[in-house]
Amino acid sequence: MAIATTDPLLGRLVDGRYEVSARLARGGMATVYLATDRRLDRDVAVKVMHPHLADGVDGAAFVSRFRREARAAARLTHPGVVAVYDQGLDGDTSYLVMEYVPGTNLRHELHTEGTLSVRRTLDVLAQVLAALAAAHRKQLVHRDVKPENVLVVADPDATDDEPEDGDGPAGGRVKVADFGLARAVTEVTSTATGTILGTVAYLAPEVVTSGACDARTDVYAVGVLAYEMLTGTLPYPGEPPLQVAFHHVHDDFPAPSGRVPWLPPELDRFVASCTARNPQARPADAGAALEALELLRAGLDDDVLDLRADPPPRVADDADDAPRGPDEDDVDDGGTSAVDEIPTGFFQEVSAPGRATDLLVEQPTAALDDGSRRRSRRRRVVAWVLVLLLLVGGGGYSTWWWFDDGPGAWTTVPTGIAGVPADDAEQVLGQAGLDTSASRAFHDDVPAGAVVTTRPAPGERVRKDGSVEVVVSRGVQMLTVPGELVGAHRKQAAAALEDAGFGLAPVVREHDDAAAKGTVLGVSVPEGSRQRHDTPVRLTVSDGPAPVQVPQEVGKEKDEAVADLESLGLRVTLAEPEYSETVDKGHVLSQTPEHGATAHRTDTVTLTVSQGPPLVAVPDVVGMKSAEAHDALEKAGFQVEENSYLGGLLDTVRFQDTTGKAPKGSTVTVTVW
Template sequence: MATTTTDPQLGRLVDGRYEIVARVARGGMATVYRARDRRLGREVAVKIMHPHLAEGVDGASFVSRFRREARASARLSHPGVVAVFDQGVDGDTSYLTMEYVPGHNLRSELRDGPLPVGRALDVTVQVLAALGAAHRVGLVHRDVKPENVLVDDEDRVKVADFGLARAVTEVTSTATGTILGTVAYLAPEVITSGGCTPATDVYAVGVLLHEMLTGTLPYPGETPVQVAFRHVHEDLPPPSVRVPWLPAEVDALVASFTARDAARRPAHAGAALAALRALRASLADDVLARAAVPGAGPAGPAPADGADGPDAPGPGTEAPAAPAGAAGAASADDVDEIPAAFFADVATTGQVTEHLVAEPTTALPAETPVRRRRRGRVVVAWVCVLVTLAGGGVGGWWWFTDGPGAWTDVPTGLVGAAVQDAETRLDRAGLGGRTTETYHDDVAAGEVVSTEPGTGEPVRRDGVVTLVVSLGVEMLTVPAGLVGSAQDDAEAALADAGFTVGPSSGAYDDEAPRGEVLEVSVKEGSTQPHDTAVRLTVSQGPAPVQVPQVVGRSQEDAEGDLAAAGLRVDYADPEHSTDVAEGNVLRQDPEQGSDAVRTDTITLTLSAGPREVAVPDVVGMSEQEATDALVDAGFDVEVNRYLGGLLDTVRFQDVDGKAPEGSTVTLTVW
């Protein structure tokens, strides 16, 4: 007999506002539902933490992660980041309300095989753009993977799940040394020391790009502990090992992103994005359109959708929660000798991605809630006995070492204060302080941008609070040599320097060829705020003109008219003409009204005047015969008749020898 399991959350009204409509994805830490916000009348995604995780001594850390995800996302405003709208607690339910993204995640695309090179690069561009927004406000995502890359119905890419995001200088490990993240994408420094920087996200993006190009991870089919070991001790194999036709430039880019030494990687997503755009622009169209053959080269199993937990607030395939006792964690200090028992093997048929823990982005205790509660009751019983026997001494010791007396709250007034004042406040509260620096557009240099833990959050009385101190607005240097270079080269140089290139304007120029930079909106070599949009003025070549009419004009006048239109003059050999005076323009090419551009050349033919021709001797001829002979020779004829031309005989002609063609010969007839 079949058994139907109904999710009790379906149909529920969370916090009197969010009506649960359907379940989207389920993982070991939370379940994501599609819901309707009754107050604003919009569709949202609601992420509900599993109630049992809030129990016991570790419950506060899971609730803290939920709150941290809301705070981290609230600091970001970027179209490529899934927005978090609200966070709250409804009874025993901790929830986040997020932007609902109808579509799919990148894992579902990879399940069909490798992506075309152009598609892989375009997805990576959008992922880096979103991460760049996080890095600019001092956040590191720490869990970049296909399950956290969403593609909406309009093919726009969004990065989800900032639940592991932390300030740039905060280590990845918790106080107990637990590593959080997905082992296939973890940078070596996270495994060895727990530290993370923006370059840590760049490493994960490099692994992601390798996976999109080849259809498999760099180390498929190996156990998590082997994968972690190889990330630390070996350079990632280049994608061309599996896809030999990939250009060397692609291998070089992936190698740059996944360098084991974080200092050799692009320092942040913005720098990585500039390098990626330059590479894409250099690749031929046939390479961009080509995709690797699925299954070519060494292949590994692919993970089931949802195996990484409910990170995507959009449609997806459910994944069962990790079984109790299968979520151990590895110490970051013992990575070289991590026992296999510390990792939960989640490999199943068809998977290629393995994870450091059974629920890959959450470190869960290895004991079941029942065992934990049982142990708690035993501890309480023993404490009661010891308190009774020691007259309260043991109870007092516990209160001030592990009990409520060992904790205090992070004082107020730190954010926005000068760093020296903030350190004084911490000292008065009995807390240590360490500082890290980040650029900030709104907070003056030397003032505190944020703290970790945040204001009012619990911290041990002898604990340390990290002060994130503003360096002020990040200033960048404008590259030299932009004027006179090609537009594409100038824009690439500005992007490499970290600037945004604003829309360019065009200007006609007689000397600069089309596409050459004429002016830059800021001075080359100057220092400008990082968010300055630099605009280029680009040559459109010479301006268009219409050719003027110069036929019949003198040579001097014709040259003046053409020069005024920006046109140059060349001459053909002069030709004789009976109609145009010698030295004037007989013909022009192109003709009047033709389209041209400034600096074009107009060819002029000047008149050499009429030719000298032999005058026929017509004396003794009749008037008609003489007239015909002269006209045929190119002359005009006038006749003077005496006695009415009685004898019709030419007696005299006034011109003989040679004369200009077209001149007049006068005949005397009688």
């Protein structure tokens, strides 16, 4: 028998503003709801932290982390990042208000499609890297890049018969969500709680060993993401989290072509670059990785881009690949499950001389037992024996080895060249005996023509006969503001700005008598101008004519009534005049809409003006006796006034001043003698 449960937040008005209508997802830290912002009349996603997390000794830390998410994400304005609008506390309810993104996530797309084509994979990677690059420029690290945090935006115009561009119906734009683990780079050099936060399948080796991370940690996760989209699986499916983390620390990341042999070597090299165990060997940040991705894509043929690997067989108990229900964590809440928490420094300690694994974990895994340690020690002993044999008995061979592949074949990239002019940097590298090549990249802080970094980075090892790539700054990326935004509909203008690469600031709405509701009235930057790529553009949008209350005009003189209505911005039309015995001629007899109704400026009010009493036939009373004449006129609806001569000697009406038709109620004068 099913037991119905009711979520107490459903139907509730949070903070007097956000009306909760449905639950979208529930995770270990918070529940995400669909709500309506009653103030701005728009759908939003409201993340509500579980109340029990605010209790106890660690409650303040949880609340602090929850609010830090709002502050970190609110600093980002980019079309590829889920926007954060508001955060607050309603009683005991800590909440965060975010942009509502209708659609699904990349995890669901992978479950549905199995694998993605090379084209779709590169499209998703480019969008994710662009969003992360915006974060990295603000010194923010996401720390939890994974398919659950990559939202696939639904196209409202797409139908079942007309799929979007990409791999079937799920090939839409993507947005990076949940910067719940993001912190300023200066705040993440250590983990205060002694626990690594994140999802183990996507953790970089340095996070596992020390808890430290920077922008290259996100780049590592993007490399894992690329492998998963191309092959349909993670590299170590079914293995326990500690064993997966051990692989990340001690083994080179496998090439995608190991599972999909036809994949080109360029893709293998890109994944290897992003997932290098040494952080210094990876692209410096997401922006650098995006440049490498664009070069990779430019070199691939359309035939290769359209290929897609066969989906791998499903593993029923694979925790990483198992599909989830809508309430389990499809929209990730920034939390981390118990299986993903690894004690900081575990892999540093496990390889320390003289330390046994069972001192560090209660149940050591097979890959981390004494046998593993003995094998590692055996490999080091064999390596040193070979070196001694070469040195003692090899003579010239050992000398050749030393300078061709041993320590003598390597040098380090000179330091201190970041920020100097490119020509000076190339001269320094040339003096060190290194060949150079150059590439260019936009950078917000390094002036144009100066060195951003090198690849390998300064201080890293490079072969003496190798080449160093000098990344030269192109300066701040400037974008052109599209034209013809004013007068366009808000959605069209917003799409044009996003296509041009701009992020949007919250819309300002103003009432306007001439512009239809939703029409752009103004733009915060001049149309056609060149602006920094990180400049948020604000649209001022018409909310249509302002509402007004229709005043009472019945009984007023026509010109006065017209002036009253026009002063409120209302338009006036006059209906055909009508006769009235109660309203004076020239005064308003009726109005539409009536008094008290709500209208809007430029709406029309129709006035009907009185013509006075109706015209009726005047009886001919000449020749009648006075009393008979009075009776006839009064029955016809007239007032009677009598003029008598000679004292009304003969009592006969000789004249009447009105004949034919006259307004009912008017006065008829008769002359009697």
